[in-house]
Amino acid sequence: MDKTVYDVIIIGSGPSGLTAAIYTTRANLKTLVVAGVKWGGQLMLTTLVENFPGFPEGIMGPELMMNMRKQAEHFGAEIINTNFKDADFTQSEKGILTVNTDDGKSYQGKTVIIATGADTKWLEVPGEKEKIGRGVASCAPCDAAFYKDKRVIVVGGGDSAMEEASVLTKFASHVWLIHRRDSLRASAAMQERVLKDPKITVVYNTEVEEVLGEMKVEKVRFKTSGNMPLVQEKTDESVPTDPEKLGGSVVNKTDTHITWEFPVDGIFVAIGHIPNSQLFKGIETDEKGFIKIHEHTKTNVERVYVAGDVHDNEYKQAITAAGFGCMAALEVEKFLRMEN
Amino acid sequence: MDVTTYTDDNFEAEVVKSTTPVLVDFWADWCTPCHMLAPTIDELASDYKGKVKVGKLNVDENPQTPGTFGIMSLPTVLLFEKGKPVKTFVGVQGKEEFKKAIDEVLS
Numbered sequence: 001m002d003k004t005v006y007d008v009i010i011i012g013s014g015p016s017g018l019t020a021a022i023y024t025t026r027a028n029l030k031t032l033v034v035a036g037v038k039w040g041g042q043l044m045l046t047t048l049v050e051n052f053p054g055f056p057e058g059i060m061g062p063e064l065m066m067n068m069r070k071q072a073e074h075f076g077a078e079i080i081n082t083n084f085k086d087a088d089f090t091q092s093e094k095g096i097l098t099v100n101t102d103d104g105k106s107y108q109g110k111t112v113i114i115a116t117g118a119d120t121k122w123l124e125v126p127g128e129k130e131k132i133g134r135g136v137a138s139c140a141p142c143d144a145a146f147y148k149d150k151r152v153i154v155v156g157g158g159d160s161a162m163e164e165a166s167v168l169t170k171f172a173s174h175v176w177l178i179h180r181r182d183s184l185r186a187s188a189a190m191q192e193r194v195l196k197d198p199k200i201t202v203v204y205n206t207e208v209e210e211v212l213g214e215m216k217v218e219k220v221r222f223k224t225s226g227n228m229p230l231v232q233e234k235t236d237e238s239v240p241t242d243p244e245k246l247g248g249s250v251v252n253k254t255d256t257h258i259t260w261e262f263p264v265d266g267i268f269v270a271i272g273h274i275p276n277s278q279l280f281k282g283i284e285t286d287e288k289g290f291i292k293i294h295e296h297t298k299t300n301v302e303r304v305y306v307a308g309d310v311h312d313n314e315y316k317q318a319i320t321a322a323g324f325g326c327m328a329a330l331e332v333e334k335f336l337r338m339e340n
Numbered sequence: 341m342d343v344t345t346y347t348d349d350n351f352e353a354e355v356v357k358s359t360t361p362v363l364v365d366f367w368a369d370w371c372t373p374c375h376m377l378a379p380t381i382d383e384l385a386s387d388y389k390g391k392v393k394v395g396k397l398n399v400d401e402n403p404q405t406p407g408t409f410g411i412m413s414l415p416t417v418l419l420f421e422k423g424k425p426v427k428t429f430v431g432v433q434g435k436e437e438f439k440k441a442i443d444e445v446l447s
Contacts, residue, residue: 037376037377037380037432037433037434037435038373038376038431038432039376040372040376044372044373044376045372045373062372081376081379082434083434083436102434102436103435103436132413132430133411133412133413133416133428133430133431134410134412134413135412137412137413139373139413141372142371142372142373142413142414143412143413143414145368145370145400146411146412146413146414147412215410216410216412266412
């Protein structure tokens, strides 16, 4: 076994993990980044990032992450593309923590920064899981080209749903944005782009109840609260519409809700993310799985720090993740300096 | 290179009629996750040399084959045994996932 003891092991390679690595390496700490095969985090699945400071014309998400990785490597970070397996933080021997990777190896560190981020939250409705990759998707920049001239829905009301819908308009014949509330929660700039786009129709108060189809997605069953789906007009008003006018067919109608079916070829799910916190033994999380923080970046276990979307259920931006990564790195540096 | 390039033209002969199992990586140049998966596919090709054929099919240059197998997401990797896809991997996965499925087919 490799007997190297790293000053810090960073688990995760999104903006928080790589920013942390830039800071720890510049502080001369021996740094290992367990990046994972899907390294780079959520930005690898995006197109143009327009709100990361320093890039007035915007920068492509994957390019930004490749730059961050290069910058960390430039200062001497050791980055492995192996998947993290697990870590038991209830055990530490003489202040040495062990992190396991899924190729059967173990790595030792004096400190750990958990920066594992969050993964797509699926709808968890019948018919969804078996059709992932067969019409159910979560990455429009990856899969949009397969939906040329097809009918597609995007589920969600935040920035990532807006981005997915906008990307899909380049290929799909039409995009319906399905949101369970009566207003979107995306930033004003992203909302405006979607609301002005003639190829996108926003349908409010509506949830997906079931994904229908044999081998691939053919239809969805919606449940709309109220007895008419609310559709956003380009004139900025939302008006109730008959599902038939949208091309759907009513299955059931009551005073409180309407169930209807709608033919679609693709469903892009953008309803949020689940923090990747399950694989750490001894680390406290809240009821949703977000790691609990103490004094900004500390976990409940000494020597273990946390940064980014795995603890942040509030801001979830590339720039805040990078900021948290910087904070965790500075705390690690301070801790190790006090110890020596 | 141990990785073969499959096309609409050679797919039938190289994959469907192959007597050894074949691992096919459906990819495109504009797909970032596909580039992340590529090194894993290269490693599998050399690890299983002589036992399993490993190749890549560019979906932009070869639209017919992905349609036949209902590929709608990239990357998708299919494992073929006796001409039939027996296992589908959607999205980037670790090497161990592929090894498990390949070893099962070989056993």
